[in-house]
Amino acid sequence: MRIFDPHIHMTSRTTDDYEAMYAAGVRALVEPAFWLGQPRTNVGSFTDYFDGLIGWERFRAAQFGIRHHCTIALNPKEANDPRCVEVLDVLPRYLAKDGVVAVGEVGYDSMTPEEDRVLARQLELAREHRLPVMVHTPHRDKLAGTRRTLDVVRESGLNPEMVVVDHLNEVTVELVADSGCWMGFSIYPDTKMDEHRMVEILRRYGPDRKLVNSAADWGRSDPLKTARTGEAMRDAGFAEHQVSTVLWDNPVAFYGQSGRLVLDPLPGFTGDAATFSGNSVLRGARPGTTSPSAEGSAV
Amino acid sequence: MTGQDQAETWLNEAVHRVTSGPTAVRSLFPAVGREVGRAALRPEEDPGGLVHGTVDDQARTLIVAALVAALEAEPEALARELRELYRYGDDAEKRGLLRGLAAVAGRAPDPADPVVAAGLLAVRDALRANDVRLVAAAMGPFAAAHLDDHSWRHGVLKCLFVEVPLAAVAELTRRTDPELLRMVADYAAERRAAGREVPADALALLATDEGRPPTSAADPGEGA
Structure with a gap:
């Protein structure tokens, strides 16, 4: 099973997770810019975070054979803090970067006028940079929030094929299916959506335009939920090519619209296993050798 | 046209644009990997491009050289562009800038020269990084010519710690x-x-x- 996790916050995860993900078949991922649990209070905190997404985290993933991409945006929660809104002015610099494959996560948290303004501006930026958009749907008042999101997307004039609306469930999937946007599902241990409910949705609506992600972050979450969904699909009688459509081809097709996906295997990593030909140059972390990330912190 | 021809055409055009209007470097620098590729220059012996760099490293080195030539008479402006390319660069851009500093390695070791100061700022930042490709790129000819003894020694030791081959360290023999x-x-x-x-x-x-x-087997002599 080859997996592309289209939404996972690796900054919050350990190297053990990277190893387990590689072993489960994850070869590429997208890390959307989002909030960090602790609110930020100035633009510098954002730029340091963005620099991590296009620098350190990309390198860290590569050590484990995984191609890392990201999306960049001011998230809806912090869009409400006037100290953070100035980050909109530095976004164009980041939206020009390699490996930045969408504007996101944008959308609504509490559906305030500030959130409206910031969402509209970022949809404009996506058009200017010809990038897809990743939209987060709110946890509270989700159905109304999803409706309002789709209205704003429609008004923006963006092609719905350039938009994924994420964190969907049984109640919101149909609205988004009708809009022409892509549908994202975050598979969580005990909230949002689980792999068995996901299989039911796939049975009912088909794999077309569906993205399945783990959305793993600093909360209770599981970076292997993409693989678990693939297994649940097999158990439910889906064919291998359908599993592959959902877990690889769809995210590649959606984010491929950026023209910036890099998916060739990393040097030293091929096929299903990490193999190095005994070369002394840059290696992935292996038992018994120096791990640049671990040892690097001490130098 | 083949992909390689297209890459060469793009790079020639990029160098030309930087020569005639140096600020063009700001939008050209992030696009290099998409236009010319990212493979290691000598994948068999150096799959990560730590010693010899990558295709995009080489292209960015040429673009930095064009920038240096275009702003030869304006050291303050050159220093500012170098600082900002590094500050706002992603991992690949930072690496390209560090390798491109070879173009200013020959400047006199004058602490008042803003170009040397900008180069040192980038090199010192990279030597604090945990990305081994930045560490490798930082220890090129510019560091060999301008980095103080204490920092340079720590750079070499860091290479040993994070498994950067010492072949990546320029002028290792002379400075040891x-x-x-x-x-x-x-x-x-x-x-x-x-x-x-x-x-x-x-x-x-x-x-x-x-x-x-x-x-x-590593040649500890004149590195890349």
Whole structure:
């Protein structure tokens, strides 16, 4: 099973997770810019975070054979803090970067006028940079929030094929299916959506335009939920090519619209296993050798 | 046109644009990988491009050289562009800028020269990073010419720690001094005490001190 996790916050995860993900078949991922649990209070905190997404985290993933991409945006929660809104002015610099494959996560948290303004501006930026958009749907008042999101997307004039609306469930999937946007599902241990409910949705609506992600972050979450969904699909009688459509081809097709996906295997990593030909140059972390990330912190 | 022809055409055009209007570098620099590719230049011996760099490193080095030539008479403006390319660069852009500093390695070691100061700022930042490709790129000809002894020795030791081949360190032989050898000998002793392998590059460096030829395959001479 080859997996592309289209939404996972690796900054919050350990190297053990990277190893387990590689072993489960994850070869590429997208890390959307989002909030960090602790609110930020100035633009510098954002730029340091963005620099991590296009620098350190990309390198860290590569050590484990995984191609890392990201999306960049001011998230809806912090869009409400006037100290953070100035980050909109530095976004164009980041939206020009390699490996930045969408504007996101944008959308609504509490559906305030500030959130409206910031969402509209970022949809404009996506058009200017010809990038897809990743939209987060709110946890509270989700159905109304999803409706309002789709209205704003429609008004923006963006092609719905350039938009994924994420964190969907049984109640919101149909609205988004009708809009022409892509549908994202975050598979969580005990909230949002689980792999068995996901299989039911796939049975009912088909794999077309569906993205399945783990959305793993600093909360209770599981970076292997993409693989678990693939297994649940097999158990439910889906064919291998359908599993592959959902877990690889769809995210590649959606984010491929950026023209910036890099998916060739990393040097030293091929096929299903990490193999190095005994070369002394840059290696992935292996038992018994120096791990640049671990040892690097001490130098 | 083949992909390689297209890449060369794009790069020639990019160099031309930077020559006629240096600020064009700001939008060209992030696009390099998409236009010319990202493969290691010598994948067989150096799959990560730590020693010899990558295709995009090489292209960015040429673009930085064009920038340096275009702003030859304006050191303040050149320093500002170099600083900002590094500050706002992603991992690949930072690496390209560091390798591109070779174009200003020949400047006189004048602490008042803003170009040398900008280069040192980037090199020192990269040597604090945990991305080994930045560490490798930082230890090129510019660091060999301008980095102070203490920082340069720590750069070499960091290469040993994070498994950057010392072949990536420019002018290793010329700049190696007794203090570096003392540091490397202590490092080797610490590794042995912990029951860990001492890197071949460390042994080779220590062997030069004892008047024996290096036993490692890595050439500790003039690096890339």
